Amino acid sequence: MKFEADVKRMIVIIGALSLIFSVIMEIVFALLRFWDYTVLLGNIFGVFLEMGNFLLLCVTVTKSLESEGGAQKLMQASQMFRTAALFLGLALGAILPFFNLYAVMIPLLFVRLAIMLLPVFNKKKQ
Numbered sequence: 836m837k838f839e840a841d842v843k844r845m846i847v848i849i850g851a852l853s854l855i856f857s858v859i860m861e862i863v864f865a866l867l868r869f870w871d872y873t874v875l876l877g878n879i880f881g882v883f884l885e886m887g888n889f890l891l892l893c894v895t896v897t898k899s900l901e902s903e904g905g906a907q908k909l910m911q912a913s914q915m916f917r918t919a920a921l922f923l924g925l926a927l928g929a930i931l932p933f934f935n936l937y938a939v940m941i942p943l944l945f946v947r948l949a950i951m952l953l954p955v956f957n958k959k960k961q
């Protein structure tokens with residue numbers, strides 16, 4: 836499967852912004868004196884979850900646009916799978932002792948923040 840150039844660009848921008856937000860989160864945890872290795876591991880795991888979710892969404896949307904029919908069913912199945920995967924990931928983040936739960940949950944917001952900032956990058960392109 837090949838992504839359009841705009842989709843690739845959006846994935847790179849969102850990934851870069853997620854990385855920047857992750858560094859900011861690590862700094863905030865350090866300034867509040869709550870930082871330890873569990874914060875770093877939780878942050879990495881949370882970013883992995885959110886970027887995986889976003890990439891699966893991109894794949895599903897691309898496939899549904901290419902398909903003749905059944906796009907709605909494909910999107911619904913993808914949403915159920917991605918939601919279940921996020922739930923499982925959060926459950927693992929809560930159960931496993933080497934993850935800080937807050938550091939796992941907070942990065943799930945990074946994609947939404949990055950999407951809100953996308954128009955800034957699109958204006959620069961135009």
